[in-house]
Amino acid sequence: MTAWSGWGRLPLFLAAVPLVLLFAVSDANDHDWRVGARAAMIGALVITGLNLAIAAGLNGGEAGKWRVDHRVDGTAIQSFTPVFLSMAGAAGAAWTAQWITWPVAILLYFAGTVAYFMVPRWRERPVRAAVIARRRAFAEAKGWRFARTVADLTKRWDFGPFAVANTFAEAMNRPTAKLRGHYAGVSGSIDGFAFTIVDAFRPEPSAVFPAWSRKPVTVCAVHLSHSLPNIRVGIVPGRTRGRIKVMVDCLSPAYAEAIVNDAAVNAMVEWSLDSFEIQGCDLLTVLPSLTFATDEDSEEDNVAVVESLIAVMSCTDADLNAWRSGTVRPLPIPHDAGRS
Known part of the structure; x- marks a missing residue:
């Protein structure tokens, strides 16, 4: 998902926050990737809320619906939410790997992704x-x-x-x-x-x-x-x-x-x-x-x-x-x- 104009560029900058936190916090703690992963997860959740708050001011519609007015050759800001949550989920899976094995952490992340797409189908x-x-x-x-x-x-x-x-x-x-x-x-x-x-x-x-x-x-x-x-x-x-x-x-x-x-x-x-x-x-x-x-x-x-x-x-x-x-x-x- 790529945005090219106006406020649509904002998610590209916000997406860099978890990556910066991952490396900066890890380096500040003797290269402890576990602390960095936790910081990246928290940062991704924070920018998800910030992204939605900004989008609500730009694309908030009536009756809780989202408009797509702000998309001059760009992508509506609120549609980046799954991307940020995926980043938070990946960082969270990496953080839990200190207590469980990597294969299990990857399996949990995969299960969450499948549930995101399949649960609505089961409801239908x-x-x-x-x-x-x-x-x-x-x-x-x-x-x-x-x-x-x-x-x-x-x-x-x-x-x-x-x-x-x-x-x-x-x-x-x-x-x-x-x-x-x-x-x-x-x-x-x-x-x-x-x-x-x-x-x-x-x-x-x-x-x-x-x-x-x-x-x-x-x-x-x-x-x-x-x-x-x-x-x-x-x-x-x-x-x-x-x-x-x-x-x-x-x-x-x-x-x-x-x-x-x-x-x-x-x-x-x-x-x-x-x-x-x-x-x-x-x-x-x-x-x-x-x-x-x-x-x-x-x-x-x-x-x-x-x-x-x-x-x-x-x-x-x-x-x-x-x-x-x-x-x-x-x-x-x-x-x-x-x-x-």
């Missing part, structure tokens, strides 16, 4: 099981295809900026924008359009503890018969004098003008569709997970979102053949996959 398992059971029954009732996991989707969609990083700093600091752990996928056809509904988890790269801050989302995707350039369209909350403000992320203005017309925007408003995007041959939107609720109509709500995507695409009256690009990808859940 009951929820995943409930969603899988619910969606499997729904797919069976509709006669649609179902897959317990859809691992290939991790590489299919990228929700980061479409523009290519032009500088080394931009490349180093591009946010993690791929969904993880796709599961409970259902696929079928509506009005001749193939679709996929799948749940996944969205990482929050600027969170204090990213592994513990994954948010459940539902992806509703309609698969097109041809591949198109990427475009992202969203309705900005609130209206100005009754006018709807639309935000568009696209590298081709002419193509964006052909996709985003008045009819498409009106369809988004009518169907309460806040955003959509085209990535290759997929027209999709990402929603907060609807399947965690106990409402029996949650799956029907997902289907309604698919229908809204079809309605928006049907409003495109321009000939899109001029912008066809690439090859059509196979369906995420093939036709020969098991039904329910």
Whole structure:
């Protein structure tokens, strides 16, 4: 994790504190590395708190959430917290090696690291099981295809900026924008359009503890018969004098003008569709997970979102053949996959 501008450089200087303490305190105590390791551990914990205190003043959001406002080609300061805690854990493992053997100390550090990443996954398992059971029954009732996991989707969609990083700093600091752990996928056809509904988890790269801050989302995707350039369209909350403000992320203005017309925007408003995007041959939107609720109509709500995507695409009256690009990808859940 590297920061390049403004306050984002501060963690680089703070990270040097444990190393300085390790060598300085060890040298001051007849090269006793045990005392140095303890000082480095305490120093790492102190700079962790200091880093969070400074970040709270810069990136503290409402309701305890962290913003990412302060990241002009840099990394949000609070996201360095796991790095500092890892330094404290490594120094603590070295300090305990005076009472236990080195292999045991390394094992303890390794166990703590595994627990950091795996405990959130274990907490998600009951929820995943409930969603899988619910969606499997729904797919069976509709006669649609179902897959317990859809691992290939991790590489299919990228929700980061479409523009290519032009500088080394931009490349180093591009946010993690791929969904993880796709599961409970259902696929079928509506009005001749193939679709996929799948749940996944969205990482929050600027969170204090990213592994513990994954948010459940539902992806509703309609698969097109041809591949198109990427475009992202969203309705900005609130209206100005009754006018709807639309935000568009696209590298081709002419193509964006052909996709985003008045009819498409009106369809988004009518169907309460806040955003959509085209990535290759997929027209999709990402929603907060609807399947965690106990409402029996949650799956029907997902289907309604698919229908809204079809309605928006049907409003495109321009000939899109001029912008066809690439090859059509196979369906995420093939036709020969098991039904329910």
